[in-house]
Amino acid sequence: MNILVVDDELDVRALFEQRFRREIRGGQLRFAFAHSGEEALDYLHQHASEVVLILSDINMPGMSGLELLGRIRQEYPAPPPPAPPQVMMLTAYADEDSRRQALELGASDFLTKPVDFVALKQKLLQLAANDDAPS
Amino acid sequence: MALPPDTIRIRSRLSDNDISIVRNDSNSATISVDTTKSAYKFGPNASTIGKQVASANTGVVVMVLLSIWLVRGVSRFVNLKDRFPGWNRFYFRFWMLGAVYYLALLGFRVMRPEADDFYVLLVLLATAAVLLKVRDYRPARTLLLGFLPLTVFAIIEMFMFVFLPNTVRFYKDGFQSAEGFSWLWLFVFIFIARSHKKQAEKERLEREAAALEKQRIEAQNAALEQMVAERTASLTRQTEELRETLEELRITQAQLIQSEKMASLGELTAGIAHEIQNPLNFVTNFADVSTELLHELEEEQQRPTRDLGLETELLTDLRQNLTKITHHGQRAASIVRGMLEHSRASSGERAPTNLNQLADEYLRLAYHGLRAKNKSFNATLTTFFDPDLKSVDVVPQDLGRVLLNLFTNAFYAVQKRKELGEPGYTPTVEVSTLHRASGAVEIRVRDNGTGIPAAVRQKIFQPFFTTKPAGEGTGLGLSLSYDIITKGHNGTLSLQTEEGQGTEFIIELPG
Known part of the structure; x- marks a missing residue:
């Protein structure tokens, strides 16, 4: 399963790569990284059908995570193939307003920082299992 | 006991002239009545002798009456009553002595032609004594001088009468002219004394007027001095009030600057929390991951066939993680330090500072x-x-405040422009640093916000000027920033702006 992680913090890449070392080595999860909303959109345009899940920060300079979410929902509206990627939001500002806004925009989940990697791993592996099952 | 005026005839022994004196005076009248009565006391046998004695001593009565007039005149002339009241009382009652003397003459049937002269001498001596007593008074001295020949003459005459009666008769003309001269002398001196008295009176009046004037001036001076004192006091009070007000203003200014700092800090609280939260998350995450890596490494070492490549990779990651933990720890620490420095009163001390950071x-x-x-x-x-x-020598917390202020303004401007709903607008804030060839350092803060209208441009560095709604800005930010850059660092703070396009602030610091 291909996952695109969008965060302006560069060290997120190192962290994810180490946290999911086994899964990456086992080929269960594949990660790509973007440091801004704009970069994420570029990546999606190039690898449209590959990305299944997007993990995005909300607070980023330039295009915010919520804006990115809106754009993705706009560009990939329909269920027919290729299936639209799921978007999970990750934010340090875990207020009710942001959560509601994110879910309204079509986020599939809303996680708060600091990230509980054990829970995240479970979710991701579950999704990966579901994703891999049909193929 | 008022009696009709009577005429007394006196024969002067020296001149043989008759002097007629008309008196209408209660005192003299009393005396003459008394005299008459005394004369009658001697009874029918002695009546002829008594009449002779009384007639012989009429001169004494006249002299007593004259002395009363003289005493009054002299006393009034030298104002003895005010100067020496005791003397005046005695001097005024001198006629009593005359009355006793006359009664004594009658009683002892003395008929001496010089009896009245003796009384006159007493009066003159008493007068001289009185005048000597008040000699400090110039007219009195003059008068004394006037009486002197008459007195001396009276003494000599008395001496002559007593011891050399024949010589007196012989030098009758000489005595007569001497007496005339003495009288003339007296009158002249009375005249002079009167003029002296007038002059003295005039001087006294002048002195009094001068004293009065002096008193008036003194009173005026006192009033003026009081006015001056009051004015001085009021000025001092005003000065004191102004000084207090100034002190209050200074304190208020210091408080305003501090509250401006704290306000900008308050605005930043959430930003700071976020900025600290992020590195702390990394610290915990990398620490956790490192623990996992160590487990993995241990497991790997337990295996019979060790994958050395994997072990190397794990070790490399571990080292990298530790570096990252240090990095993020320092990042959080630097933010906390920055926050503390920002809230602390500026030490004003310059320190080499990495302006990029x-x-x-x-x-x-x-x-x-x-x-x-x-x-x-x-x-x-x-x-x-x-x-x-x-690194540039600056006061970091002061320069930080300037940058914070410029950034906050820039974000405010782009936010305002974004609210206008322009399609395709991307709010952008840009900061750049440049080390010029001259050695000067330049920091530019540029935004593509609303820009600053020309009318506002002149005022933006003035204290308390703000375009923000009440409660959102103190209006001190740019004013303080300007002071920090120009006064604190000898630099310049300038701006380029175009309405609707954006603004660029340029800080220039000497190298």
Whole structure:
């Protein structure tokens, strides 16, 4: 399963790569990284059908995570193939307003920082299992 | 006991002239009545002799009466009553002595022609004594001088009468002219004394007038001095009030500056929390991951066939993680330090400072501070940091405040422009540093916000000028920034702006 992680913090890449070392080595999860909303959109345009899940920060300079979410929902509206990627939001500002806004925009989940990697791993592996099952 | 005026005839022994004196005086009348009565006391046998004695001593009565007149005149002339009241009382009652003397003459049937002269001498001596007593008074001295020949003459005459009666008769003409001269002398001196008295009176009046004038001037001076004192007191009070007001203003100013600092800090609280939270998350995450890596490494070492490549990779990651933990720990520490420095009163001490790092730090703080307040806000942050920029000696917390202020303003401007709903508008805030060939350092903070209208441009560095709604800005930010850059660092703070296009602030610091 291909996952695109969008965060302006560069060290997120190192962290994810180490946290999911086994899964990456086992080929269960594949990660790509973007440091801004704009970069994420570029990546999606190039690898449209590959990305299944997007993990995005909300607070980023330039295009915010919520804006990115809106754009993705706009560009990939329909269920027919290729299936639209799921978007999970990750934010340090875990207020009710942001959560509601994110879910309204079509986020599939809303996680708060600091990230509980054990829970995240479970979710991701579950999704990966579901994703891999049909193929 | 009023009696009709009577005429007394006296024969002067020396001149043989008759002097007629008309008196209408109760005192003299009393005396003459008394005299008459006394004369009758001697009874029928002695009546002829008594009449002779009384007639012989009529001169004494006349002299007593005259002496009363003289005493009054002299006493009034030298104002003896006020000068020596005791003497005046005695002098005034001198006629009593005369009355006793006359009664004594009658009683002892004395018929001496010089009896009245003796009384006159007594009167003259008493008068001389009185005048001598008041000799400090100039007219009195003059008068004394006037009486002197008459007195001396009276003494000599008395001496002659007693011891050389024949010589008197012989030198009758000489005595007569001497007496005339003495009288003339007396009258002249009375005249002079009167003029002296007038002069003295005039002088006294002048002195009194001068004293009065002096008193008036003194009173005026006192009044003036009191006015001056009052005015001085009021001025002193006003000065004191002004000084107090100034002191209060100074304190208020200091408080305003501090509250401006704290206000900008308050705006940043959320940004700071976010900025600290992020590195702390990394610290915990990398620490956790490192623990996992160590487990993995241990497991790997337990295996019979060890994958050395994997072990090396794990070790490399571990080292990298530790570096990252240190890095993020320092990042959090630097933010906390920055926050403390910002809130602390400026030490005013310059320290070599990496301006790139300082600018970056405050750009993030400002951005996240605004984000925390307005979640829908977003802006592109661009940085162009000159890698050749050396450390510059600045007061870091002061310069930080300037940068924070410029960033906050820039974000405010782009936010305002974004609210206008222009299609395709991307809010952008850019900070760049440049080390000039001249050695000067330049920091530019540029935004593509609303720009500053020309009318406002002149006022933006004035204290308390703000375009923000009440309660959102103190109006001190740019004013303080200007002071910090120009007065604190000998630099310049200038701006380029175009309405509707954006603004660029340029800080120039001497190298």
